[in-house]
Amino acid sequence: MSEDFEPNIVAFLCNWCSYAGADLAGTSRIHYPANIKVIRVMCSGRVNPLYVMNALQQGADGVLVSGCHPGDCHYMEGNYYARRRLGIFKDLLEFVGVDPRRFHMSWVSASEGHKWKEVVEKTVEDVRAAGPFEGFRRRQIDW
């Protein structure tokens, strides 16, 4: 594995907590690695677990999904559904042989700019350790 491997990570953030938390990290000028690229959704409950699969297939080395803490969901229960669905999906990925370090889920509230940084750092570190995920990419197929 190359030393200077920079993982490409796609993150799905709920609009109300985690996206706002990431914004707060920005407002507070809290620095973190640039490997993470965010797609904003309204609620973590919107994150179809197949997005995670799709991101890995489309070239992401890792995926992060972040939502409000349990009980804090702007839509009341979206994050509970997300937790259940993504939890079981994580089990599935792991069983198929996808390194569990490639997919993380977190709760980051709108006030947790620091936690967002920690989550990003942890995710980047884990995905870096897991290495590039060539195996599953569409591009690996020789046309």
Added chain:
Amino acid sequence: MDLEQLRKTAAEVVAKDDVKYLIGWKKGTYGYRVSPVFIENEADTEDLIFSPLCTANLVTYLTLVEKPPLPRGQKPDTRKVALMVKGCDSRAVAQILVEKGIEREQIIVIGCPCPGVIDVNLLVAKYPEVAENTELKWSGEDFVLIRGGEEIPVKREEVLAEKCRLCRYPNPVVSDIMIGEPVKPWQTEEDTGVSELEGKNVAERWEYWEEQFARCIRCYSCRNVCPLCYCEDCILDRLNPTWINRAVNFSENTAFHIARAFHLAGRCVECGECERVCPVKIPLGRLNRKLAREVRDNYGFEPGLDPDGKPFQASYKPDDPEDFIL
């Protein structure tokens, strides 16, 4: 099972005006094969059988029937459908009822307590198939093969299907008419297929599945045979948006199988049909059973037991596991 009773009951059912047909099993065209049969009149009920060869889950047919546009003014045929179910099959009925895929009053469920069916590959390996149709019967704990007037005892453990080794619901959980006496559930074996894989590390598992999925020809038989895969427009071969390309290669095949397994998480009733029908012998049951086990162990949920229950993916508990969350 008493075939006389089955046929008599079936005849009574199809004789009713509000019954369209009865779906059951009949002898196949050769060897060990058994064929699903749609019986519309009483005379044909003589064809019905129930034996250890009746592996097919007939519940699939409830949702498989197309609904092509009807000519103006024509009323749809809303007569009931009767069908025979084993224990595992009946769980599919229960799960479909949860999902409102069928209405309870539209079906007549003929429950067949099932002492276990065979894996035809195991049977063929031990007792090669011949052209003539061959009968297999339950006999005490074991089976007996009837070929050319000769009765050959067959040990249960030699030919029993994997799903039956793991079966905890041999008796139908949903039924209107029960044929014969309930069977006593047996001691289930360890799911070695799953636990063996769990014992490997992720890289080894990836390698394992890579080999399996690379073989897939995307004939969709696993999806089509599944009683719970009944979306009219399946997202796995939809083009707009494209979740999975039609191209057949390892990447798309893997995505296909991940997505298929995930869509069945908390829904799969472990009837084993996907694995049985796979023409390239991908052990798909392992994927489904793994998820079923996680769902059972970690979420305390088992699908296909309560027709009035809540769907797994559309419900939650505040204390669902979250040890994986950062």
Added chain:
Amino acid sequence: MSAMLLNKDKWPEFVGKLSGKVWVPKVEEGEAIRFGPLSGEESKLPEYCNTRVPPKEIVFPETETLYCFQADEHEMTAPEIDERKIIIGIRPCDARAMKIVEKLFRWDVDDPYYLKHRELVTLVGLACNAPGLNCFCTSVGGGPASTEGLDIIMFDLEDRYLLETITEKGEALLKEVEGLLEEAGQDVLAQKEKLIEAAENKISRSVDTEGIAEGLPGLWEDPLWKRVSASCLGCGTCTYLCPTCHCFDIQDETEGFEARRYRTWDSCMFEEYTRHASGHNPRPTRRERTRNRINHKYSYYVDKFDLIACVGCGRCINYCPVNIDIVEILRQVKEAL
């Protein structure tokens, strides 16, 4: 045309000397599921009646790039097809199927991909000593030792193979391995004839094709179609495993800047196959689709190319999950005529 003997001990040497990528039946999950390139570890051909997936995929890949282009650009480049392949152990029915399908790929407009693959492939067949339960090749113009489409036919004589060349291509191939072979004597050829006879006798299933091609269209609304299709799952097993089924879909895919248009197997048993963009489907149910499958093989193809597009390999019967049996369907057709 020559008849040569190859001692089975020399098998690794034999396949090693051939110039081109050698494809042989591969065992996975305890069974010869499909052909695959030689890994170098094989010391012999495996035991098999036939592979589950026919070797048609070698000349008609399940997914094949038609051409590549860059997203938002218009330069299209078709891939070069230049690999020589040798399929060893292809069964006569599957080779015959290639010959049958080639008719279509040559009809009016040549299909450059298929024809190029065909041109570059040498088919070394293995005659069937023990045809399968559902083989009925002899009913549709083939046989356990049919040479149609083959370049070389091999006979398994326990410790040796008898290799008979059929085409120039076959001759050329044997030239490459001359040293390993010895001339076959008359006794061997007599032994071969016996094997063929024995094999033919083992075929237990048959179809009487007389009048079927002409009669099928007349059975358009016959109730038999509903009956035989009722249990159909609408999956692609029968068609994907059929050596003569050749339908394909064309799709585009884009990945970053790279894009391609490719073709990939399709099946007339799929609901979407004939569905219009408007949602209208001229073959709305499994009844119409099953009817089309049988008609296409046993009537339309005969009408167009004077050939039945079925080689009697029995795969659709063997692997249909619900015992839809083409021999039985044709029996019912015959009965209905």
Added chain:
Amino acid sequence: MKTSENPYIPYLATIENAWYETGGERCIKTFKVVIDDKEVRENWNHCPGQSAMIGVLGVGESMISISASPTEGRFLRFSVMRMGKVTQALHQLDPGDKMTIRGPYGNGFPLEEWEGKHILTIGGGIGQAPLRPIIEYVKAKQDLYAGLTMIYGARTSGDLCFKDEFTEMSKCDDLSCHLTIDIEEEGWEHNVGFVPQMLLDLNPSPENKIAITCGPPIMIRFVLENLKKLGFADEQIYTTLENRMKCGIGKCGRCNVGNLYVCKDGPVFCYSVLKNVPEAFA
């Protein structure tokens, strides 16, 4: 492999002009396109009724009938209804953009065979697109034909294609143009009613006529019925079929109706042939 050797590789063409014929969700856009390669353009020969596979790279291709007559010049016209993924992408093309073209495919109308006869076209909705080149062709070669009658209808006046051309047409002597819409509309000066009914009302004599009908399946069914009522022989009636296609060259297998491949044996069929093919009107 070059395009000429590989029938799957399309020609590139530039859109010279594009406009909407109709509005709504399933609107129709007409493209006037010119093939880029001069040699191909000069050698391109199609006859009315033939189709071409047009497409957008990265999205896909769709079989669309060529709605320009070769008599109009060295350009092609396609009228595309927005339905699926490909047609949506086609609708996003504007003048100056490229589309891909393969063809011409299919048999086309036997216009030479029809010389000396009166041509009756009966179209509905987008079904007018394959009929338009006949009209243009006959207009251009009026001496060769005994006359031209056009019946064309759509649900509303807004759903009629090529409206401007028809206004022009009604000025010509040998040509008669009959428009109809299904539902009464303010300011509509022409007929109101369904196309098959209008055909009956016009009561054309079958003598020396060729009737060509194209439109939605339900309309075709009634038009055929009514043509028979009017005394048209099967041999005098033609229609075009449409089916899902992928290759356009008889390989991919999906466009067959019975033993006929629409892409090669069609899309133009004489009713005398089609009536024996039960799948034709499925």
Added chain:
Amino acid sequence: MTDKPRIGLYVCHCGINISATVDVDAVAKYAQNLPNVHVARTYSYMCSEPGQALIKKDIREQGLNRVIVASCSPRMHEKTFRKAVQEEGLNPYFLEIANIREQCSWVHEDMTEGTAKAKKLVASAVAKVRLLEPLESTEVDAEPAALIIGAGIAGIQAALDIADAGFKVYLVEKSPSIGGRMAQLDKTFPTLDCSACILTPKMVDCASHPNIELLTYAKVEEVDGFVGNFTIKVRKKARYVDVDKCTGCGECAKACRLANRITSEFDEGMGKRSAIYMPFPQAVPAKYTIDPENCLMLTRGKCGKGPKCEEACQAGAINFEQQDEIVEFKVGAIIVATGFDTFDASRKPEYGYSNYPNVITGMEMERLVSSSGPTGGDIKVFNGEEEIVPKEIAFIKCVGSRDASVGNEYCSRVCCMYTAKQAHLLREKIPDAKIRVYYIDVRAFGKGYEEFYDRVRRENVRYIRGNPSEIFKRGKKLVVKVEDTLTATPLEDEVDMVVLAVGLEPRADMREVMDLLRLSQSGDKFFMEAHPKLRPVDTATDGVFLAGCCQGPKDIPDTVAQAKGAAASAMVPLASGKVTINAQVATVNEATCRGCGYCVSVCPYSAIELVTVNRFGHELEVARVNEALCKGCGSCSSVCLSDSIQPKSFRDRQILPQIAALGGTR
């Protein structure tokens, strides 16, 4: 007219906020080559008037039909730009923001990295904007009424303002009387107004205002609906006193068998009351309430030979059979003014609050010094042996504030000033007392505050910089152990009384309100505002506003100011009579929906129902969305196995290309 997306892309420098870490020109140049991007420009401040004019001009002149602004968070300026493109005739939902400031330039240092990431984010926005669909917002009528939760000074002020403007107000208060914390205070700093004197007229106004409906001793139980159309359920707890009959005479309280035996909450536990009580004499409504936790009749079912209160009440107002009552009404806006808790001083055990009766809190001091308080305003404390008039008094500031060890890092903003005020009041009452104030910093930032602090110091109140480490008893005295950090001298100060200037904390029961209204907490655990600077009274839930200390500690003038602000904001939908409902709602493809009802089970707003439709002659059930109720969260969509239900603007076919853009090497 064209179906073809023509995208204009605008990269904002944001002064140097973005351009310092992102090469904006490179991003624009890169974007120029992305599909359908027609123009790509950069500008110093896109949100400025000229910046917006640039977009408008391009829409006009270049025929753009999609706009992307690569700038700050969409949470900042999405609305601004939506409005701008709308003004030029473009559908406002044809706009996408690429957040290259908060989530790029501000959090990354390396220019190469920042630029590369910004390019990806822009590519992702391009991928999505091409596939967006025009959305139409619909308007519904707004209910011209407001709910205010909490009737302290914040709630009272907001209620009066809204009611004066002519709208109906439902003012819900948990305790039997309105007034809140301010009612407990003696004087207010720095003007030394009598707290009750300035508050009670407002309380009375509330009670008599025709537009205000007081719901005291009540609790909001359910909130349904959305801005403009909230349906509220309030539980009015049984008072066991018929308020229509009660005259407030007080005979019942005197007669009560438990008279003067129950701790008074209002007096911070220093006074006593009866089981039937009015919290304080000026209570509004001036009605009695029976405390069900203590009343003998209610806890044991009997009270001697019969309840004395009932006997004493001439009006016959006592009713032990009274039940809770549920009141349901509709409002268009909600103001949360639930106030605060004071810090529980026992959480600083080193100060001995739980052990020594002469260690008291600031709030207790308020009651002690108040002439309406338990001692009638006499300063007397029990030193463990006897009641004394303290002569040596120490104040300790920042108790429970600015203290990470108790989890409160924030400054409570009022303690400095109330300490100064109390020192002053003590000085008045005990002219010879020795008063010392132990402080970390003195924060006297308000109008007249510094002057007041100065005055108090001149009144011989000694300010000693130091954070006491311990308080213990030595004889009759309390010893404050502290280091004077200015002189670095360890001190052991012997005093008669210690006043702990406890800070303000979020209310212990705020969770209930959070769950009710889907509010979030900020880091200090107070309710979180929509934006700390620009939307300080708004919340993430449309139509719900914050006033007073529930949002964070503040003094009375700030509380009143914020309450007025919240009132003004809440009145916007009420005054316009209309609210625009979210256009980004879910929509069902009925052709593929299989009617399984998964979406129905997950929808938190009951916005989806199954309806029967006829599909080519077959009766089928499919899902249907009530757009007025849908909030567009999209939970329905990811549970849908056939992807038949999709939130507009966040459809799979819009998100998947985003994933491709971020994942791919493009």
